[in-house]
Amino acid sequence: YRKIKKNGFEGPTPSFPLGNITDMKNTKNYVNDSSLRSSAAISHDLHSTVFPYFARWQKTHGKVFIYWLGTEPFLYIAEPEFLKKMSSGVLGKNWGKPSVFRRDRKAMFGRSGLVMVEGEDWVRHRHVITPAFSPANLKAMASLMVEPATNMLNRWTTLISCGQAEIDVEREITTTAGEIIARTSFGLSHQNGNKVFEKLRAAQTTLFNSNRYVGVPFSKWICPKKNHEATKLGHEIDQLLLSIIHARKQSWDESPQKDLLGLLMEGSHLDGRSGKSLTARELVDECKTFFFGGHETTALALTWTLLLLSLHPQWQHQLREEIKQVIGDEEIDFTRFAHLKKMEWVMKEVLRLYSPAPNAQRQAREDIKVDELVIPNGTNIWIDVVALHHDPTIWGGDVNEFRPERFKEDSLYGGCKHKMGFLPFGFGGRMCVGRNLTMMEYKVVLTLMLRRFSFSVSPNYRHSPSIMLSLRPKFGLPLIVKPL
Numbered sequence: 001y002r003k004i005k006k007n008g009f010e011g012p013t014p015s016f017p018l019g020n021i022t023d024m025k026n027t028k029n030y031v032n033d034s035s036l037r038s039s040a041a042i043s044h045d046l047h048s049t050v051f052p053y054f055a056r057w058q059k060t061h062g063k064v065f066i067y068w069l070g071t072e073p074f075l076y077i078a079e080p081e082f083l084k085k086m087s088s089g090v091l092g093k094n095w096g097k098p099s100v101f102r103r104d105r106k107a108m109f110g111r112s113g114l115v116m117v118e119g120e121d122w123v124r125h126r127h128v129i130t131p132a133f134s135p136a137n138l139k140a141m142a143s144l145m146v147e148p149a150t151n152m153l154n155r156w157t158t159l160i161s162c163g164q165a166e167i168d169v170e171r172e173i174t175t176t177a178g179e180i181i182a183r184t185s186f187g188l189s190h191q192n193g194n195k196v197f198e199k200l201r202a203a204q205t206t207l208f209n210s211n212r213y214v215g216v217p218f219s220k221w222i223c224p225k226k227n228h229e230a231t232k233l234g235h236e237i238d239q240l241l242l243s244i245i246h247a248r249k250q251s252w253d254e255s256p257q258k259d260l261l262g263l264l265m266e267g268s269h270l271d272g273r274s275g276k277s278l279t280a281r282e283l284v285d286e287c288k289t290f291f292f293g294g295h296e297t298t299a300l301a302l303t304w305t306l307l308l309l310s311l312h313p314q315w316q317h318q319l320r321e322e323i324k325q326v327i328g329d330e331e332i333d334f335t336r337f338a339h340l341k342k343m344e345w346v347m348k349e350v351l352r353l354y355s356p357a358p359n360a361q362r363q364a365r366e367d368i369k370v371d372e373l374v375i376p377n378g379t380n381i382w383i384d385v386v387a388l389h390h391d392p393t394i395w396g397g398d399v400n401e402f403r404p405e406r407f408k409e410d411s412l413y414g415g416c417k418h419k420m421g422f423l424p425f426g427f428g429g430r431m432c433v434g435r436n437l438t439m440m441e442y443k444v445v446l447t448l449m450l451r452r453f454s455f456s457v458s459p460n461y462r463h464s465p466s467i468m469l470s471l472r473p474k475f476g477l478p479l480i481v482k483p484l
């Protein structure tokens, strides 16, 4: 801490042992609940709502400062030029992840899932995992997505015909995305596949519902029951996944499967001699990582999209027209997906305004020089993606408007003045490995939904985007869904 201060980094004063957590919990967001009922009152100006403490501290300390989670100092960054200079000389393998998060999220990602591994281990994991997400493999996985999505839409038809006026699409899509990621990650055909899926969902609820005091010494004793529950579920999931891996190894030659687990096993099998392979334990952690890293984020991208399309029926209409022209009413030809350009602009604009991953985290594994400053080895780093995506100085005066066409001219950066201003999937070598899978799933599910239904906002919707690890609608997303 002294070293960081000596380098000129400022920040709000912490107290022991909670650091700035009390101040964070006491900072109310600026949204007045009574104004949330009318869709005209919905604002996409999120930063002061979801991170009110960062918005307040920015006013005093600027866009780069130090704050404390318990006894852990974090370097906060919402300044793209600083971020560029900081990251330009650091390779993916030389970044660490904050130890405090590695401990806190162990039940989700294990010790050796790609999100958490570092150094040469990270290189080995990434080497085996990246080819599994090749375009040919993604196309094979796309066909696994159609059935769960169609089942969800059939359920909606039944609910509507039984007179249900509105549907909480967030809950529906999250359940379906969970099933999709389970099918694409480890398959549900093995009898234990379904059991893993159920237990992963239970673990998700346990982890999300427990009170979180990240960084506070002995915090796991604040909610011992929940922690015990999560650990127990974690062990059960590991055992079930190990049994699936074992069964696949037994029947290797008869039926290698083309889900992610099958592809990683195949990659490990082929690359075993070069030492670039994953152990059974590591495969277990990767399956969990795909589930926790990949299902809610994609579900939220789709959920926020339905909100924005409900608020902007002209875009809903344009996407439906594009689907008609590119895909038609027939069975989906996944090779045509690259032509769904407007859908891509919409996806990017949604990820900008409502980024499901609201921050990126790193830990310095060496002293990093930024101009005259030095970020000492071991410093935790917190990049505020919501702040970057809503910064008018790099996006312009229309930063809080839904304008997918900004990605028409500039498909990568949406016209942002700084290349580090648009980071929905992170940056550098550690950028999200599942981003193309997400794009595929987004297009499959949205195409199927828009072909069958129209969407408008229910008067019961309360706009309250909140951070619960991801950026979620606090009260769900009830929409009025009508068959076309």
Ligand code: HEM
Pocket (backbone or CB within 6 Å): 114, 115, 116, 126, 289, 290, 291, 293, 294, 295, 297, 298, 301, 355, 356, 357, 359, 360, 361, 423, 424, 425, 426, 427, 428, 429, 430, 431, 432, 433, 434, 435, 437, 438
């Ligand atoms: C809308 C959907 C998604 C969003 C917004 C998202 C976002 C992110 C972000 C911000 C990171 C951190 C990058 C960094 O630190 O620079 C990340 C990493 C990662 N994501 Fe995603 N992700 C999504 C979907 C997925 C899917 C579908 C999968 C897998 C099936 C996945 C697997 C991973 C993994 C394994 C990493 C760690 C990569 C590494 O450290 O090398 N993600 N993602």
